[in-house]
Amino acid sequence: MAFKFCDSMIHRYRTEGYVIFRQVLPVSLVRDLRHATATAQEQARKKSGQQAQRLQPLSSYDIDPKPFADYANLAPLVDAISKILTPRHKLGKGDSYQCGLLLEPAELPWCTAWHRDIRETHEVPDVEEFRRITTDPLWFNQINCPLYEDNCTWYVPGSYLRQFDLDGETKASTAKTCDEKDGYLQRERSCLEYTQAMPHCIRASMDAGDFMLYHPNGWHIGNYLPDRKRVTIHDFAPTPELIDWYDRWGKSREAAQKKRDAEKEAVAAK
Numbered sequence: 001m002a003f004k005f006c007d008s009m010i011h012r013y014r015t016e017g018y019v020i021f022r023q024v025l026p027v028s029l030v031r032d033l034r035h036a037t038a039t040a041q042e043q044a045r046k047k048s049g050q051q052a053q054r055l056q057p058l059s060s061y062d063i064d065p066k067p068f069a070d071y072a073n074l075a076p077l078v079d080a081i082s083k084i085l086t087p088r089h090k091l092g093k094g095d096s097y098q099c100g101l102l103l104e105p106a107e108l109p110w111c112t113a114w115h116r117d118i119r120e121t122h123e124v125p126d127v128e129e130f131r132r133i134t135t136d137p138l139w140f141n142q143i144n145c146p147l148y149e150d151n152c153t154w155y156v157p158g159s160y161l162r163q164f165d166l167d168g169e170t171k172a173s174t175a176k177t178c179d180e181k182d183g184y185l186q187r188e189r190s191c192l193e194y195t196q197a198m199p200h201c202i203r204a205s206m207d208a209g210d211f212m213l214y215h216p217n218g219w220h221i222g223n224y225l226p227d228r229k230r231v232t233i234h235d236f237a238p239t240p241e242l243i244d245w246y247d248r249w250g251k252s253r254e255a256a257q258k259k260r261d262a263e264k265e266a267v268a269a270k
């Protein structure tokens, strides 16, 4: 069924931290995007190895930008984002050519750890400011838009609204995922068990042409199988203020790294 915006999606996003626009990309656009990304795995693996999880930004690879511009300007999508967030939130700065693609690994199942993308301990530029903005539904956002059926992403609804972790979340996220020595099937099982052990998690089961908008500082994970083809646009819809925040964060991390390097050098010189 064709996508239709519903006001309850606004409530859902604000309380749960995620919403999925089902079948919002038309078939013709999915076709063009699949065509443009036909060699994505090959290119990513050449650069980052067989287990490459993504390529980013698109502009560093040999990928036709045209269908990504069509995606970024797709009227029902632009409209839905402007209602859930604001009209000032723009997909990929208007062309989405800076976005990434999430891909399946070539050889072995694996999963990321359960995580929140940014915490106040991650050298944020201003901790007080971060505490204010991280639970603001209109500040951080992230997008997964699958071009093939995608069951990799799991999420803990509502977790972005609190900065403290529950004991069960700490326990689940710090548990062992899988053993490096495990074979294919054991890794597949261990990663699934690790993923499922997070209290109150949901699996974002998606089909080609769906679009998930989510808060990246809520608990989430990616769990990957080589035999499930994955090409999922990984993007965000920032305001100019959010772009400025990421710039400031980049500088803050650079300065912290410089400080650590200088401390190391000082110890070594003693």
Ligand SMILES: O=C(O)CCC(=O)C(=O)O
Pocket (backbone or CB within 6 Å): 102, 112, 117, 144, 152, 153, 154, 220, 221, 222, 223
């Ligand atoms: O693969 C996914 O859907 C999530 C990836 C992720 O959370 C990350 O790389 O930080």
Ligand SMILES: [Fe+2]
Pocket (backbone or CB within 6 Å): 115, 116, 117, 216, 220
């Ligand atoms: Fe993440």
